[in-house]
Amino acid sequence: MTDTPRLELIDVHKSFGTKVVLDGLNLSLAKGESVVVIGGSGTGKSVMLKCILGLLQPDQGQIRIDGEDTVDLRGAARERVLTKFGMLFQSAALFDSLTVWENVAFGLIEGAGMEREQARAIAIDKLSKVGMGEDMAEADPAGLSGGMRKRVGLARAIATEPDIIFFDEPTTGLDPIMGDVINNLITECVQDLGATTLTISHDMSSARTIADRVAMLYNGKIIWAGAVDQIDDCDNAFVDQFIHGREEGPFALEVT
Amino acid sequence: MNNPLAVIGRFFLAFLATFGRLSIFTGKSVSAIVMPPFYWRLCLQQMMTIGYYSLPVVGMTALFTGAVLALQIYLGSARFGAESAVPNIVVVGLTRELGPVLAGLMLGGRVGAAIAAELGTMKVTEQLDALITLQTNPFRYLVVPRLVAATITTPILVLIADIIGVMGGYLVGIHRLGFNSTVYLKNTFDFMETMDVASGLVKAAVFGFLIALMGCYHGFNSKGGAQGVGRATTDAVVSSLILILIANYFVTEAFFSQ
Numbered sequence: 001m002t003d004t005p006r007l008e009l010i011d012v013h014k015s016f017g018t019k020v021v022l023d024g025l026n027l028s029l030a031k032g033e034s035v036v037v038i039g040g041s042g043t044g045k046s047v048m049l050k051c052i053l054g055l056l057q058p059d060q061g062q063i064r065i066d067g068e069d070t071v072d073l074r075g076a077a078r079e080r081v082l083t084k085f086g087m088l089f090q091s092a093a094l095f096d097s098l099t100v101w102e103n104v105a106f107g108l109i110e111g112a113g114m115e116r117e118q119a120r121a122i123a124i125d126k127l128s129k130v131g132m133g134e135d136m137a138e139a140d141p142a143g144l145s146g147g148m149r150k151r152v153g154l155a156r157a158i159a160t161e162p163d164i165i166f167f168d169e170p171t172t173g174l175d176p177i178m179g180d181v182i183n184n185l186i187t188e189c190v191q192d193l194g195a196t197t198l199t200i201s202h203d204m205s206s207a208r209t210i211a212d213r214v215a216m217l218y219n220g221k222i223i224w225a226g227a228v229d230q231i232d233d234c235d236n237a238f239v240d241q242f243i244h245g246r247e248e249g250p251f252a253l254e255v256t
Numbered sequence: 257m258n259n260p261l262a263v264i265g266r267f268f269l270a271f272l273a274t275f276g277r278l279s280i281f282t283g284k285s286v287s288a289i290v291m292p293p294f295y296w297r298l299c300l301q302q303m304m305t306i307g308y309y310s311l312p313v314v315g316m317t318a319l320f321t322g323a324v325l326a327l328q329i330y331l332g333s334a335r336f337g338a339e340s341a342v343p344n345i346v347v348v349g350l351t352r353e354l355g356p357v358l359a360g361l362m363l364g365g366r367v368g369a370a371i372a373a374e375l376g377t378m379k380v381t382e383q384l385d386a387l388i389t390l391q392t393n394p395f396r397y398l399v400v401p402r403l404v405a406a407t408i409t410t411p412i413l414v415l416i417a418d419i420i421g422v423m424g425g426y427l428v429g430i431h432r433l434g435f436n437s438t439v440y441l442k443n444t445f446d447f448m449e450t451m452d453v454a455s456g457l458v459k460a461a462v463f464g465f466l467i468a469l470m471g472c473y474h475g476f477n478s479k480g481g482a483q484g485v486g487r488a489t490t491d492a493v494v495s496s497l498i499l500i501l502i503a504n505y506f507v508t509e510a511f512f513s514q
Contacts, residue, residue, distance in 0.1 A: 053385070079391045082390075087389040091381055093381060093386035094383075095386070096377075106390050107390040110392045111392060156390075
């Protein structure tokens with residue numbers, strides 16, 4: 001039980017001017033674990049992800065990947081850490097100037113330096129894993145529906161078979177059926193890879209499908225964390241209000 | 257409270273902050289040019305977009321500028337009987353000033369806006385973040401190909417614009433002002449010096465660099481959705497046009513001051 005966590009955030013602080021977004025955030029993910037961070041809008045979920053990815057610099061604290069503090073890494077050292085990551089963005093963030101297969105193979109060609117033909121074969125395989133045929137490979141991402149874009153984004157996230165995959169609101173903007181399809185695809189792909197995943201979401205249905213563990217972020221801190229099957233029985237008033245989507249509760253009191 | 261000193265102070269601090277951000281951006285961009293990998297395919301794509309597809313607008317600008325220049329110089333010089341100077345002044349005016357400056361201004365509008373809009377959209381749709389997570393440096397992948405392509409293709413465009421502009425002047429000189437064709441061409445080539453063309457091409461390279469730099473800088477710093485992209489596009493065009501006019505003065509000083 002002394003395994004080094006795959007990902008560990010220790011006392012992470014991040015402010016923008018006088019606005020404190022992360023205020024001593026602590027979170028740990030074991031190898032192969034799937035954690036979903038829930039929380040209201042503007043609670044710092046996206047900022048947390050951006051700090052882990054190195055897109056934002058925390059003001060204080062450590063972000064450890066396999067035991068290595070990555071906060072101050074730059075250049076080649078940062079790129080080495082990024083090879084461990086896959087990311088599905090909220091809007092999928094597909095490159096409009098490239099075809100679907102080129103999007104999926106981007107990390108293989110530009111990041112890993114793989115030949116285009118070999119990368120294309122892998123991209124086609126990953127597209128099939130998310131339920132898209134070879135006929136979609138040459139399609140223009142701009143012409144895809146929201147659900148299709150998410151699938152391509154998921155194929156891109158798993159293409160390099162990363163150790164850690166991040167999902168930013170994977171079901172936002174999708175109808176419930178397509179949301180469920182994406183949730184199941186995420187679960188299947190992650191199980192295939194044995195990857196560790198960190199998801200941020202508002203969607204409790206998504207959290208219940210994907211998560212081994214759920215953590216609630218509020219006021220820049222994790223205020224509750226536990227196994228997904230414990231969430232309905234927890235005695236935290238914030239969690240209770242959030243998962244039931246009730247207007248009354250501590251969140252509402254703060255708003256008024 | 258609109259204390260004038262406070263307003264001036266805020267303006268000055270904002271100017272310094274922008275200057276600092278732009279300097280850092282320029283430093284990162286230039287250092288990325290010499291660091292591998294270099295994306296040849298993207299650079300060639302950008303050369304087509306910036307250079308080849310700008311040929312019609314630059315060509316039309318040059319043609320009519322040369323034509324109107326010949327007409328105006330003829331009308332002006334006729335006041336003191338110096339009509340024969342038309343070919344000489346047209347070629348010097350075009351190669352030294354009007355060719356590079358007008359081509360630069362047209363490219364600033366066309367290319368600067370396109371770069372800022374494309375990169376700005378990539379920024380607000382998280383595509384720049386996606387590039388980073390895919391271990392790709394956005395400066396090397398997006399900025400360097402545009403900077404290199406614009407710096408190389410703008411002088412080529414200006415050279416073509418010079419030729420078309422002189423041709424515009426020639427056509428008006430021959431068909432409208434009654435010049436002899438052979439004499440007009442002889443005067444043009446006898447009077448033109450290598451330095452006239454070379455200075456224009458150096459200016460063009462500087463203008464191309466500035467246009468791409470402003471497009472990339474404002475695109476990378478856009479925020480706030482569609483409105484932010486629109487603002488970035490406007491800022492890219494305005495700043496590149498102003499910088500072209502400022503740089504034009506200093507390059508001219510460097511070449512021709514005694």
